[in-house]
Structure formats: C-alpha cells, structure tokens
Amino acid sequence: MIDRNRTQHVLDRRAAAAAKHAPRSSYTIADRLIERAAQFPDRPLIYYGDKAFTYSEVDAITNRLARFFLKQGLRLGDVVSICIENRPEFYFIWWGLAKIGVTVSLLNTNLSGNSLKHCVKQSNPVMIVAGIECFTAIDQISDRPICCVGSIEELPVSARGDTSAASNLILEAMKECDSPLEANFRYGLVAESVALHIFTSGTTGYPKAAKTSHMRWLSAGETIVVSCEGMDLVADHSDVFYCFLPLYHGAAVMSLTSTALQAGASIVLRRKFSAREFWPDVRRYRVTICQYIGEVCRYLLNQPPLNNDRDHSLRIMIGAGLNSDIWRRFVDRFGIDRIFEGWGGTELNATLFNVDNVVGSCGRVPYWDKTNIRLVKYDVENGCYVRNESGCLRLCNPGEVGELIAMVINQPDVGAGRFEGYTSITDTERKILRNIFVDGDSYVSSGDLARYDEEGYFYFVDRIGDTFRWKSENVSTTEVAEAFSSITGIESITIYGVNVPNTEGRAGMASVVMSPGVEFDPVHFYSTGKKRLPDYAMPLFVRLSKCVDMTSTFKLKRIDLQREGYHPDQVKDPVFVISDFDETYVEYSDIALSRALKTDQIRAGRLSDQV
Numbered sequence: 001m002i003d004r005n006r007t008q009h010v011l012d013r014r015a016a017a018a019a020k021h022a023p024r025s026s027y028t029i030a031d032r033l034i035e036r037a038a039q040f041p042d043r044p045l046i047y048y049g050d051k052a053f054t055y056s057e058v059d060a061i062t063n064r065l066a067r068f069f070l071k072q073g074l075r076l077g078d079v080v081s082i083c084i085e086n087r088p089e090f091y092f093i094w095w096g097l098a099k100i101g102v103t104v105s106l107l108n109t110n111l112s113g114n115s116l117k118h119c120v121k122q123s124n125p126v127m128i129v130a131g132i133e134c135f136t137a138i139d140q141i142s143d144r145p146i147c148c149v150g151s152i153e154e155l156p157v158s159a160r161g162d163t164s165a166a167s168n169l170i171l172e173a174m175k176e177c178d179s180p181l182e183a184n185f186r187y188g189l190v191a192e193s194v195a196l197h198i199f200t201s202g203t204t205g206y207p208k209a210a211k212t213s214h215m216r217w218l219s220a221g222e223t224i225v226v227s228c229e230g231m232d233l234v235a236d237h238s239d240v241f242y243c244f245l246p247l248y249h250g251a252a253v254m255s256l257t258s259t260a261l262q263a264g265a266s267i268v269l270r271r272k273f274s275a276r277e278f279w280p281d282v283r284r285y286r287v288t289i290c291q292y293i294g295e296v297c298r299y300l301l302n303q304p305p306l307n308n309d310r311d312h313s314l315r316i317m318i319g320a321g322l323n324s325d326i327w328r329r330f331v332d333r334f335g336i337d338r339i340f341e342g343w344g345g346t347e348l349n350a351t352l353f354n355v356d357n358v359v360g361s362c363g364r365v366p367y368w369d370k371t372n373i374r375l376v377k378y379d380v381e382n383g384c385y386v387r388n389e390s391g392c393l394r395l396c397n398p399g400e401v402g403e404l405i406a407m408v409i410n411q412p413d414v415g416a417g418r419f420e421g422y423t424s425i426t427d428t429e430r431k432i433l434r435n436i437f438v439d440g441d442s443y444v445s446s447g448d449l450a451r452y453d454e455e456g457y458f459y460f461v462d463r464i465g466d467t468f469r470w471k472s473e474n475v476s477t478t479e480v481a482e483a484f485s486s487i488t489g490i491e492s493i494t495i496y497g498v499n500v501p502n503t504e505g506r507a508g509m510a511s512v513v514m515s516p517g518v519e520f521d522p523v524h525f526y527s528t529g530k531k532r533l534p535d536y537a538m539p540l541f542v543r544l545s546k547c548v549d550m551t552s553t554f555k556l557k558r559i560d561l562q563r564e565g566y567h568p569d570q571v572k573d574p575v576f577v578i579s580d581f582d583e584t585y586v587e588y589s590d591i592a593l594s595r596a597l598k599t600d601q602i603r604a605g606r607l608s609d610q611v
Helices: 002-017 030-038 054-071 090-098 113-123 135-141 168-172 214-227 250-263 275-285 297-303 323-334 423-429 476-483 522-532 559-564 591-603
Strands: 044-047 051-054 079-083 105-108 127-131 146-149 194-199 210-211 240-243 267-271 291-292 316-320 337-343 373-379 403-405 432-434 443-450 457-463 468-470 473-474 490-498 507-514 542-546 575-579 584-587
Touching: 002 214, 030 054, 030 090, 030 214, 030 250, 044 054, 051 054, 054 090, 054 168, 079 090, 079 113, 090 127, 090 297, 105 113, 113 135, 113 194, 113 210, 113 316, 127 135, 135 146, 146 168, 168 575, 194 214, 210 214, 210 250, 214 250, 214 373, 240 250, 240 275, 250 267, 250 291, 267 275, 275 297, 275 457, 275 490, 291 297, 297 323, 297 490, 323 337, 423 432, 432 507, 457 476, 468 490, 468 507, 476 490, 476 507, 522 584, 575 591
Parallel strands: 044 267, 079 105, 079 127, 105 194, 127 146, 240 267, 240 291, 291 316, 316 337, 507 542
Antiparallel strands: 044 051, 194 210, 373 403, 403 443, 432 443, 443 457, 468 473, 490 507, 542 575, 575 584
16 A cells, blocks of 8 residues: 555646745736747647647747737736537637737536526626637627637648638638737736636536636646656656647646646647547657546447557546546556546546545545545435534535545635636535534535545546436446446447336436447346345346437536436337346336236335235
8 A cells, every 4th residue: 555645746746836826926827928938939839630739839820810819809807618520620719819918718518598698697808719610600690790710720730821621710710920929929928827627517407617727727737746756757858748638627727738838848739539540640640648538438348359459658647537446457458557537527626536546536635634625425315414412514424425525725825726717706605515513614516426445546426417316225336337337349338317107216328339240148138247246236127329418528427318217108219127027128118017016025025025
C-alpha cells in the first residue's frame, strides 16, 4: 500500500498549482496562448486531418479574429455563444474572443429546439457564432445576430491570402492585421473574471450554464501536469494529446486543452469519436496522452483484437468513469503505463485525482484536514440527508455510501475552493447546502454517491437519482453495470429502475446493446450476474436495444428508458424477464413476469414455496 505522505506530497503540489493564479491577477487564457507562442513558435499546436497549425500560426490567426470581432462592436465583458463542432475554427474563434476579454458560452452542437433556445437564454449573448453544420438549428431559435463559420480545412497554412475555402467570417478576419494586440483591450480583465459558460449535461432536465473563470481554467491544466509526476510530461514538450470529446464539454475544453497549453504540447483534434479510427490516429500522430470519459474504453475493448494492439505511443489516460474490470482489461490488452482516474464536475469547487494509479479508485484523501471534501450520509429511499440530534449532517465511515460535498471557500485572495456557480442565481442557490456542520458554513452538493476505504481511496458509486430501491435494498446502477462488463460482445449496458404494478420500489432493468454480429446469450448473462451480484441487484428485465442511449459526452441517458418501462405496449425492442427456475432470462410475457415476482416473494419468505 502506498504511504499516505507520499500521496499527500503530490496533492500538496496540486494545491500549490491551484493557488498559483490569484483572483485579481491580470494573467488570463489569452496570456497563456501568447506566452506559449513565444516559447514554441514552430511547434504544432493543432493537428486536424492533414493540416497542422503551429503555435505562432494560431496566435496570428486569433489576432486577426480579435480585430474582426472588435470591428463588430464586441468589447470586454460581452458574452458570445459559439456552436461549432470539433475543428480548428472552434479554437481560433474562442481564443480570438479571449484576446479582447469576451466571455464565450459553449453551446452543445447536438441540441435543437427548446433545449437549444434555453441554453442561449441562460447566457444572453450579444452574438452567436455558428458553424455551418449548426447554423440551421441556431437560426430557427434565436433572433440574435449570427455569424456563420464555414471550413478552414482547405486553407493553406503558408498562404493566408488564399481564402477560397473560408466562409464570410474567416474571409473577413483574414483581411485583418495579425500583429499582437495591445494589452489595453483586456484592461480590467482579471483571473477571477468569467471566461467560459460550460453547460452541464442536462441528463435530468435542461442544462445549466456553469461559470468558469480564467483562473479555474488555467489551474486545471497546471494541477494535472504536477499530478503526472515522474511521467516526463512537459520534459521536452513533445507530448501529443488526442481530443475526440466535444469541445463544448469541460473535459475537452478545460481539462485537456488547459493541460496541453500548460505543457507546451500538441492537440490532435478529431470531429467525433471513432472506435475504429482511434488506434490508427494514435499511431499516425504519435499520440501520447488521451482524455477519456464514460464508455470510451469499453468501446475500444469491443473492437476485434489485433496483433499490433500494443504497438502504439499512448502512455497516459486521463479521465473519469472507468470501472475496475474495464480498467484491468484495458491495461492488459493495450499496455498503457498509467491511468489517471478522477472525480469532479463542470461546476464543482473540488476534485479528486487518483495520483497513485490504484485500480478503480477516483482519488484519495490521505488526511481530512488537507481537503474541503466531505462524504455525508444520504438516505436514498427518502431522498434526504441523515442528521444527528443537533441537526447536523452525519459523516460516513469507511465502506459507507454517501454524497460527496465540498466546503465553499470565500476569501478575496484565494481562488481554490470557490463556487463560481451558474448564470442563474436560482440554480446557484439550489446547489449550496448551508449550516451543515456549524452555523454559517456552506457546502456544494455534488449529487454523486461514493464510498472510501480504510486507506482513504474513494470509489464512485452512482448519481443520486440513479440509485434505486428494490426489495428494501439500495441498488447502484454503476455497480450492477460493472458486474456484466466482462461479457464479450456487450457494446453498452445501461441499468435503471422501472415501476412494476403492485410492487414496492423499482425493479432493475438492463438496456443492452450487443456488438454487430453478436447474439445475446441469456444463460450466460444470468450466470454472470449470479456470480457477482446479490439477488436483489439482479435485473428483473433485459431490453435488447438497437443503439447506445447516451449523451454526446458518453453519459448514459436513463430518463427516457425509465419512462418507457418494460411492457411491449411501450417498448418495441425485445424484452426478457429473469427466470430463476430455468437459470436464464426468457422472452417477456405477463405470465413470465408473474412467475419471476412470485419467485422473489418465495425467496423473501412472503409466500409459501408451494405457490
């Protein structure tokens, strides 16, 4: 077991890095780009297809765009929404706006209609910059000025006068001077100023716009760099990051991009994730670091094994949502040196980071007095916190499941621990818990359930609302999904609870997507679950879905599945019901369901075994 002091040493370095940018400092995201362009002018910053843009070229392009936006009347403190898929123009426009102190609101490129309209309203931009691929959706919901961005993919890096492939915005911007802007265009902009609006995933309702300051964005990269101690990150500035997660999401736009710029590294930008093209891209660009989230590693494992699976340059994976089984199988097959699993959130004021590479853990708290994080008892069944006789929340002991919360630190000269909140004051206030342990204290509710062991290692359990109650027991959707993760041919599995008439709680249901050409084996599915799960956690139903039901950031969507339930009148996919007598799952019928429920009652002692 790794000594607590050794872990704390790295965490102390993270804390020092997070505190580097004081709230009133004038150093911003734009300054980071300018500084790196001066240090590494000829080093590629962005790879996209066959094109490569160096640090100095990106700096020059963003200077031109900054001047273009100034001519449109934009000024320090304005908000501009951008809705562009993963391509270089996203970075060019964002950093061009950053150079004149404009806050950028990042719209989900997959949204349309009321959801998209809601997001625009949350940020109240003076202008929207939309990629041609998103223009129609934006045009249908907004009366704000819209600038359309075509493609710069064919625009020669060395010949900026050739603008045949650029749209009007890029065309006009290329006419501007590319010399450095005077710093007075950002006069008054400080590290605590809002740089970005990053929207939450919106899996349980409309997305909320989280405010992200310059200091928080900068600190994200600096803390990750010091966390990768001993991995030679930034040793010779030759690292290459692989970015396939959408840039409107915090993992890509903040964690990956901030770390790459801090390291003076390169970014390989891919429009969308492709399991088939992942390793060819890694080999082509000599990728060394990849940011993952959710089910990405499972998708890669589902690809047919090849003789060259370990013939690659990738050595570091950074992300969240990797369960123990997939972790071990991924390392064994592909030979990745280090996986840095973490816990956090777009808007949260604390993070955990597994600097020790302990399989399955999302981070460690060696000493409680060194962190603002606490784990408190939460009653899943009744949806409330457990309190002591004084009305204070109860802390969890090792092994107990509770909610992760983080104390809000409000000091004028300290940025770490601040809760920057949302654009909506109401949403911000709902996120804060007050008078938790002493009068006057405040904590941010994460909505995440976790547990920790005797050594202080934390393990993510579930989201509050995803855990459900069945047979008087709490069932974790995450832990149930992990039990079936080793079954070959399962491309994705989503666990959720559904209402069944005349029963208490919600019965477990698994929505399973099989890989092409692979048949669902109900006997094997049953036996795997029985070996790894208690009876109450075994899914009562299995639904064979045709496609993965996830958000574009690989977060499982359960709400629609829960609403559809299990009955053929509402579910068009094949549905199976557990049959303990036959030790398998059988095709759904009302009789099969009745038998399954009677078996449960017999096992629980509520019915005679003669029924």
